[in-house]
Amino acid sequence: MVDPRYRTAFRLYPYERVPDQDASAPRRHKVVIVGGGPIGMALALDLGRRDVPVLILDDHDGVGQGSRAICFAKRTLEICDRLGCGDPMVGKGVFWNLGRVFEGEEEIYAFNLLPEDGHRRPAFINLQQPYFEKFIVEEIRRQQAAGKPIEIRGCNRVTALRQHRDHVSLDIETPDGPYRAEANWLIATDGANSSVRGMLGLGFEGRTFEDNFLIADIRMNANFPTERRFWFDPPFNPGQTALMHKQPDDVWRLDFQLGWDIDRSAELDEGRVRARVRGMLGDAIDFDLVWTSIYT
Ligand SMILES: Cc1cc2nc3c(=O)[nH]c(=O)nc-3n(C[C@H](O)[C@H](O)[C@H](O)COP(=O)(O)OP(=O)(O)OC[C@H]3O[C@@H](n4cnc5c(N)ncnc54)[C@H](O)[C@@H]3O)c2cc1C
Structure with missing residues (x-):
């Protein structure tokens, strides 16, 4: 078996x-x-x-x-082109070049990862790992x-x-x-x-980054821009960070920093996850939970 x-x-x-x-x-x-x-x-x-x-x-x-590694960079796409599988990736993926960073509700920084024309591939696509x-x-x-x-x-x-x-x-x-x-x-x-x-008796030397992130893939029809949005200390996750990315199939990837000392099963409780997502999106937007996980 x-x-x-x-x-x-x-x-x-x-x-x-x-x-x-x-x-x-x-x-x-x-x-x-x-x-x-x-x-x-x-x-x-x-x-x-x-x-x-x-x-x-x-x-x-x-x-x-599960979405897992969703952001695929231009260099990765160029390697996929060499391997013959770049076109379906780019055909399915959601393009983005622009990122915005907020502190609380205030935008403090924005960046364009591909400010010039003439590149065959975008700076990044978002695509669920499967x-x-x-x-x-x-x-x-x-x-x-x-x-x-x-x-x-x-x-x-x-x-x-x-x-x-x-x-x-x-x-x-x-x-x-x-x-x-x-x-x-x-x-x-x-x-x-x-x-x-x-x-082989080989170790894996390194350092664990002592933090946990709740990942929620949700399906919703929303007009949020196709940008990477990152928050420090947002009102819906005080003292922590949060991240929002659009993926194909009207699925959005939300990451919520949780801190190190957490109760994993309590954090994965559907009601608790829904409350976090509601806090980010407000009450007006309907969504379905597609996949949730905690990433350390
Ligand atoms: C919950 C979660 C969230 C993540 N979020 C992100 C993210 O936001 N961004 C990001 O960049 N990355 C993320 N990752 C990491 C990303 O998924 C991995 O970096 C990526 O999958 C690594 O690819 P890999 O091919 O090295 O290994 P894997 O994808 O782990 O593939 C290894 C394969 O080997 C198989 N295998 C294992 N042992 C054996 C064996 N003894 N015999 C035969 N087969 C075996 C496994 O079944 C698996 O298919 C996340 C991962 C998880 C689990």
Whole structure:
């Protein structure tokens, strides 16, 4: 069994049994990428386009829910152009160049990240992360159809690995039970809580920024401008910050700084989230909650 750790937004690579699972000896792959998030998929696409055979193992059958990383910069879009998936990103994304900063209710600063004409891509687009990942996978599918050597295996969780002189051997769990494979090169793109780093006994040195942010994706029809709006000490979240971004599909991303010492489940209570959103928008605007989370 491979237990899901999160709910999927798009089921893009359902589990399929593969001959490796019935092989008498583990099959050797040139490159195995563990983790099919945006980083793993983009890397697989890049390698595959260069005719480097690559196998992606991901422990889910699609991309996770929630806007998460919504702001994609011009440089990222240029890389997506090189990988062949820039157009759908820009076609779906909400453009913005202008940001406004408020203290309380007073605007104290505004900036334009792309004040000159003639650039192919905007300074930023806002796009929910599931779309970003979906467009990369769709380009992988096109490249596969054109014969590029990229394989995605969903619901394949790497549970153990051993390093040898010239290869790595992997234990992989699937809905049909475990199997083994080998790789000349293994690349870990399995996220911030990387289990591969854990298997290798590697730490993740760094510093935790001691704060929490409530993220609320809401759906509403509103005429707020397509700008990044950031508040210090707004009346609706005193002593903290807040952020508002427009996303595709009439979904808006609201971030509320909460502070470090919070009761997470109380903060995620729907009534409490709605009250915070009401405080920001006022009573006149109707909205639906699409997704909420707390980001540390
Ligand atoms: C609640 C939340 C809010 C966020 N908000 C923002 C934001 O506002 N702005 C921003 O820039 N970023 C945000 N992020 C961070 C952003 O989502 C990540 O930076 C991004 O997803 C990292 O991409 P990745 O490809 O490195 O890893 P991930 O997207 O984490 O992908 C890793 C993949 O590896 C798979 N995996 C893990 N272990 C194994 C294993 N053993 N075997 C096989 N597969 C495995 C996972 O299922 C997953 O599909 C947020 C993240 C969360 C969770």
